[in-house]
Amino acid sequence: MIETSTAKPQNGEAPLVAVEGLTKRFVGRGGRTVHAVEDVSFSIRRGTTVGLVGESGSGKTTAGRAILRLIEPTSGKAVFDGVDLCSLSERALRAYRQRLQIIFQDPFSSLNPRMRIDAIIGEALDARGFPRGVKRRERVAELLTLVGLSPDHARRFPHEFSGGQRQRIGIARALAVEPDFVVADEPVSALDVSVQAQVLNLLNDLQKRLGLTLLFISHDLSVVEYLCDEVVVMYLGRVMERGPSRRVYANPRHPYTKALLATAPVPDPTVERNRVPLAGDIPSPLDPPSGCVFRTRCPHAIPACAEAVPETVTVERDHAVACIRQDELETA
Amino acid sequence: MTDQTINTTAAPAKDRKEDLYTATPAQLIWRRFTKHILAVVSLWFLVILALCALFADMVAPYAPFEVQRLRTLAPPTGIHLFHEGRFVGPFVYGLSRERDAETARVLYETDPEAVLPIRLFHQGDDYDFFGLFQSNIHLFGVDDRRQQINLLGTDDLGRDIFSRVLYSGRTSLTVGFLVVGVASLIGIFLGLIAGFFRRADGPVSRLIDAMMAFPDILLAIALVAALGPSAANVVLALGIVYAPRLARVVRASTLVIRELPYVEAARALAVPTPVILVRHVLRNVTSPLLVQATFIFAQAILAEAGLSFLGVGISPDIPTWGTMISIGRQFMSTAEWIMLFPGLAIVITVLALQLLGDGLRDLLDPRLAKDI
Incomplete structure (x- = not known):
């Protein structure tokens, strides 16, 4: 029933998802504007996993939802398979809904507490017009098995499951419509550490088996390194750096990425690390700093940083950085 | 519900552990409810009252309209x-x-x-x-x-007053029940609209506020006056009077549920909005709704009696507790039992409904019942 990745053609040139200049501003009380996502661009090739990392408040969740139009973006494009989702009418979007799915952060509030598991997954099957009857029960059992649960669990309620199991149910629901593109919004951050690895391995395994294209939103750099082919680093609604994971992790070019990687814990007490101090908190998105949004916390900031929003420069193939000093810092 | 505990593939040890764990939500609710003694007593009282009212023909020794000219204004008799x-x-x-x-x-x-x-x-x-x-x-x-x-x-x-109190209970409880039904229909609709659609919230909430600004009985009298006095119109009027309360409860809960990920998941699946409203929102509003409905049931019985007593409600020919009191008023000084017993019936029933509502509220408190 579930196709394997080999069936999909690898047209490496056209990405499955291309986000261009995506912007989301919330207008709050008194006309104050929250700049949640500003001019975010990146693309995701078919069958790959892209990690979207950043501190809390960096707009990564909003970006993920805006791509799926669960939140209406203010401007910008989210091109999926050649079609700009942001330009579609609500009705036209419905046809695309089942090709786009989302896995939520909180496994407790992402399942309706009054519905049994088979009804929750059945709702997803309804969405693609799956017939009722014996076949459906088989399909639910198949999906539960796919995510490592027992088919006997189908008649239970969500409260009878642990967080990890619920997250698996959430994954089964997302996969029930056989989507092409899945946004995983911090799918393991609410789970116990012992369970995190299991769910991550499941996601990784499913991604490979089903040839899914995945946008993996996380604040955990080690998880992203483990799972993702490419990584996009966000700060205060803007993309700081993006590129292939291996290159970004080995050779971070943006001061923010460097700081993030330096503060990430390394499970080896003997490793000497030169910590780049990252003082203070992320500024308010109500009133983001002028120019480079990171300059207020950047150890290398110069007056010029305040003048203009730095352009995103490609430093190597697919590796782009938004920092005016990245050249001199690299050589320094 | 028992099929939930069956887990044939699991190892026996795990099986037992899961058996211990899997009390169904209904069982958990019932266990917590039975600790609330007054609410349990009230529930039993209401069940018995409802059964007596339903089977009034059998329980009552005489028909409610059976006139005995030689036995007018006879006092209550004791059982020896x-x-x-x-x-x-x-x-x-x-x-x-x-x-x-x-x-x-x-x-x-x-x-x-x-x-x-x-x-x-x-x-x-x-x-x-x-x-x-x-x-x-x-x-x-x-x-x-x-x-x-x-x-x-x-x-x-x-x-016979005893027989009439039972038959009246049939009418009064039915009126209360129907008022809750009408109020629910209107209140749920308004509440869902106001809570779910941001743009509708302002106008609908102002409408609700405006309706709540009127005293209950006064608005009911005005509506009955406009619609014409009949049992159906009394039900309709009281339903309109109490709808805003339910609307507020539904709106408040909807505002919270609207933002929950499972609603977002349903939207991501392109589930039609009316289905989301019923399946995901309304289904999770049932607890506060049930509590509020219990209170409205009590209020409606009281309000119907008030309207009947004032003579703007149900026709005096139809026995309700309100019309009985209305008739008994003229004999208050000589035959107080005519008024007393339907009055007691109202007091006890309303009290029982309120206690039941309190019990339900404690029981379905979201802080306690987070996972149910």
Whole structure:
């Protein structure tokens, strides 16, 4: 029933998802504007996993939802398979809904507490017009098995499951419509550490088996390194750096990425690390700093940083950085 | 519900552990509810009351409209067990009737010779149970055709108050129930609209506020006056009066649920909005709704009685607790039981509903029932 990745053609040139200049501003009380996502661009090739990392408040969740139009973006494009989702009418979007799915952060509030598991997954099957009857029960059992649960669990309620199991149910629901593109919004951050690895391995395994294209939103750099082919680093609604994971992790070019990687814990007490101090908190998105949004916390900031929003420069193939000093810092 | 605990593939040890863990939500609710003794007592009282009202034809010894000219304004009779020091089982004394020569008032004396044993499943008047079947079996009665058993006395036309209280209960409870139904229909609709659609929230909430600004009874009187006095219009008017309260409860909960990921998941699956509203939102509003509905049930019974008492409600020909009190008012000084017992019926029923509502509220408190 579930196709394997080999069936999909690898047209490496056209990405499955291309986000261009995506912007989301919330207008709050008194006309104050929250700049949640500003001019975010990146693309995701078919069958790959892209990690979207950043501190809390960096707009990564909003970006993920805006791509799926669960939140209406203010401007910008989210091109999926050649079609700009942001330009579609609500009705036209419905046809695309089942090709786009989302896995939520909180496994407790992402399942309706009054519905049994088979009804929750059945709702997803309804969405693609799956017939009722014996076949459906088989399909639910198949999906539960796919995510490592027992088919006997189908008649239970969500409260009878642990967080990890619920997250698996959430994954089964997302996969029930056989989507092409899945946004995983911090799918393991609410789970116990012992369970995190299991769910991550499941996601990784499913991604490979089903040839899914995945946008993996996380604040955990080690998880992203483990799972993702490419990584996009966000700060205060803007993309700081993006590129292939291996290159970004080995050779971070943006001061923010460097700081993030330096503060990430390394499970080896003997490793000497030169910590780049990252003082203070992320500024308010109500009133983001002028120019480079990171300059207020950047150890290398110069007056010029305040003048203009730095352009995103490609430093190597697919590796782009938004920092005016990245050249001199690299050589320094 | 039992099929949930079946887990044939798991190892036996794990099986037992899961059995211990898997109490169904209904079981958990019931366990917590039974700790609330007043609420449990109230629930049983209401169940028994509802059954008595439903089967009033059988439980009541006489028909509600049966006029006894020779037994008007008879006082309530006590049930005795011992006659002249001898145990004879439950019985009532017959009444002898006299007319006061000066005031021409009818006076009743208990006749110590007339022992009327209470017969259970007594054959009395014929009745037709909702057109389903005909019978003449009553729960209790007395054999003597010239005497009656009037536990709660009779009214000015000699109608048995006990029987009328039961039949009235049928009407009053039905009115309460229908008012809750009408109020729910309107309130849920308005509440869901206001809570789910940001743009509708302002206008709908102002409408709700405007309706809540009127005193309940006053608005009900105005509506009945506009619609014309009939039982159906009383129900409709009270339904409109109480709808805003339900709307507020539904709106408040909807505002919270709207933002929850499972609603977002449904949107991501392109589930149609009306389905989301019913399946995901309304289904999770049922707890506060149920609590509020219980209170409105009580309020509606009270309001209906108030309207009937004021003479703008249900026609006096239809026995409700309100109309009974209304009739009894003129005899308040001489035959207080005509007013007293329907009044007590209202008090106890409303109290029971309120206690039940309190119990339900504690029970379904979101802080306690987070996972249910």
